[in-house]
Amino acid sequence: MSASDDMVGRMIAGRYEIVEKIGSGGMGVVWKAKDKILDRHVALKILRPEMSEDQAFVQRFRQEAKAAASLSHSNIVNIYDVGQDRGLHYIVMELVEGQTLRDKLNEAGRLSVDEAVNIAIQICLGLAHAHACGIIHRDIKPQNILITNTGQVKVADFGIARALGSASNTGKSIVVGSASYLSPEQVTNQAVTAASDLYSLGVVLYEMVTGELPYTGDTPIAVAIQHVEGRIPSVRERNPDAPIELEMIISKAMAKDPEDRFQSAGEMMASLRRVRPHLGIGSPDEVLLKGDDNLSGQKHEKQKKRRTSKALKILGIVVIIGLGLGAYFVYSFTNWMAVPEVEVPNIVGKNQVEAQELLRAAGLVPRLSAEKYDPDVEANTVISQSPLGGEKVKEGREVYYVLSKGESLVTVPDVCQLSLREAQLELENKNLELGNVDRVFHETVPEGHVISQNPKANTSVSEGTRVDVSVSKGPEVIKAVVPRLIGLSLEEAEQLLQEHSLELGEVVEVHSDLANGMILSQDPTEGIEVEEHSEVNVTISIGPEEQLHEYTVKIKVPDNDEPVNVKVVVIDMEGESVRYEQDVEPREVIHVSIKYKGNAALLKVYLDGNLWSEQVIEP
Known part of the structure; x- marks a missing residue:
């Protein structure tokens, strides 16, 4: 198996x-x-x-x-x-029903530009939310991008790369992540930021559009070095269908210096959305010059004139709209440039009221992006912010922050009467830990089961709290030492056993030369430790055994037509017993020898079931 x-x-x-x-x-x-x-x-x-x-x-x-x-x-x-x-x-x-982006690329080689941009936009949406919550992925790659059967994109394994970075068997100098998608700062063990995820996304977008990785090599180290020193290969050389705007986005995302990249996933997503109108649409000249080579010269000339006239009209409209939009953008840009820059205050560690006051005083707009439990940060205190404190931004900019909900409290379950293993599982399911285990005797709780717990059931405690338990060893066994009973009478022995919390067990009587009623032996023997209230068996004397006496009785069978049943019965100190019984021929004389105990015995003779004679015999 x-x-x-x-x-x-x-x-x-x-x-x-x-x-x-x-x-x-x-x-x-x-x-x-x-x-x-x-x-x-x-x-x-x-x-x-x-x-x-x-x-x-x-x-x-x-x-x-x-x-x-x-x-x-x-x-x-x-x-x-x-x-x-x-x-x-x-x-x-x-559970995501679908496939990974890695599977999709393995099947298709490369994706259409439109599909690649759509996937990248959805990845940006997920990263924007995570970055606002202060969480960086560190290992964006096609294997960690899941695509549902309906086309929805989901990013998986947040935080796992960071956890791998703490594993003692990886070594301090080992870079965690996939070499083909590492940012330069990850390769050189520099500080990792949200921009690192955007670099890796740029590599993924490059691969989706071209079907190839930007950097390859014989070893992971050779690939990693190119991320630091290598020139980004042209996207359009590998896929001429890719618009120049998309190539510019990929180049910016993969800039060597994090400051030259997009400063947020939201900014990269906005650029990707702006490039969408350029996808799959040719230039106006290319559209207008398409014709039918089979048309006659005159007809072709008329159509050309009509197309030219129509083109001039369209061109005039485009020029007017362009001038208007240009004027609007110049006006908007001038106004935007006129907005003063302010320094973002550091609100990490501040309570929410103070943080909001600081942001508003600086001319910024506070926005709560998420709340989460944090055992190390007091409730209602800011854990992280974006943009970071000290950054220069335009006045009126929104600043997102994550607020602590304090420790995550859980209710202690009732583990009394459970086995120790069951109690441990119950605690672990509540994110609690089994603490000290004290084993004690208990009269009613079965061995191995929990008697009591601390903290008590239904108490609210922090996650990871240790819960101490007392576990039953079963009823306590009290030992008693068996006293010497040999030579005592039954009454004396019973009294002595009671004093030692023991009981008299089976009594066996035997003949002996010792006095009648005296104890000859005991089981268990003297000095043995047994549980209290155990029984002690004894053998007592009933005095010497009586001697056997012998007597012979003569019986003459009467004259009869048929054989006669003769039975001899003896009653002595051991009781009544048949000593002889047999069919005898008529007129026959028989002698029957018997043995008896005691000073006398009663002898009875029966013929055909009727008492024939009865006598007392003595030695």
Whole structure:
């Protein structure tokens, strides 16, 4: 059976039932799973064992996944849950039915310019939301771009690259990300910003339009170096259908210096939207000069005159509109240039009221972009902002900020009466941790089950809080030492056993030369430790055994026509017993020897069932 077969049907965290394998990567394996609580299918990514053993990576993975879970946007793959179950660390995501951009490029080679621009715009929408929330992707590449069956684009794996950067087995100098899409600052281990994601998006857009990567090499290092030093190959040389405006956008996104790139995903998206009217439309001259070579000269000349006249009219209209638009743009640009620049105040760490006052005092417009839990930042305090503090912007510019909701509080579940393993899973499902385990005796709670907990059930605590529990060892077993009973009477032995919290068990009587009623042996023996209220079995003497006496009785069978049944019965101190019984011929004389105990015995003779004689015999 393969590992995949072994996982299918397995329940993770008592909630997610694995249905089938979707795919795998360097970090883990992705499964399609059924959420039994919400009755929906999800994507379940389980970390590889070697990743799970790296505690630094696991901790960073959980932090980054939780941060990414705060993102909620139609162009971002939603994260629903993060946890671990029996050593398996997992992340639960939205299940996207479709294909990756990598799959699409592998099939098509390159995309139409219109489709490539449409995909890039949707990626910008997702990145704009994430950047406003203070989250940078760090690994934009076709493998992390999902396209649904309806054409919607979703960006996946936010924060995973940053988590990988903390893994101890990667080494400090190793750059995390795919070499073909790395920004120059990632290659040189410089500060990574939102502009780094836009560089990687520029590379992805280049590949979508041309069907080729801008830089290739024999090794990842050779490719990475070109991102720092290489010239960007012409887009139009590889795809003449690409408009010059699009080539300019790609060149700006892939500028070596982050300051020369688009300063936000929104700015890049606006440029992509402006290039749309240029797609698939030829120049007016090309449209007007198209004709039919089979037309006669005269007819062709008339049509040419009509076309020329019409073209002049259109040209006149275009000139008028152009002059008007030109005047409007000159006026708008002049007004825009007249707006003074102001410095954006740093509002990170400020409470919301103070932050808004600072922004308004600087002539800027505060805009709340998101709220998220942060255990390290007090509630109602600004976590991040865009543009950053210290930047120069035009007065009246909107400044987006992310506000802390403080610690994420959870309700402690009631784990009393659960087994220790069940209690641990219940706590982990609430993002809590099992704390100290104190094992104590308990009369009613079964062994291995929780007796009490701290904090108590239904208490509100921070995520990650440790919950201490007391676990039952079962009823306490109290030992008692068996006393010496040999030589005592039953009454004395019973009294002594009670004093030692023990009980008298089975009593066996035997003949002996010792006094009648004296205990001869015991089980368990003296000095043995047993549980309280255990039984002690004893053997007692009933005195010496009586001697056997022998007597012979003579019986003459009466004259009869048929044989007679003769039976001899003896009653002595051991009770009544038949010593002889047999059919005897008439007139026959028999002698029967018997043995008896005691000083006397009663002997009875029966013929054919009737008492024939009875006598007391003595030694």
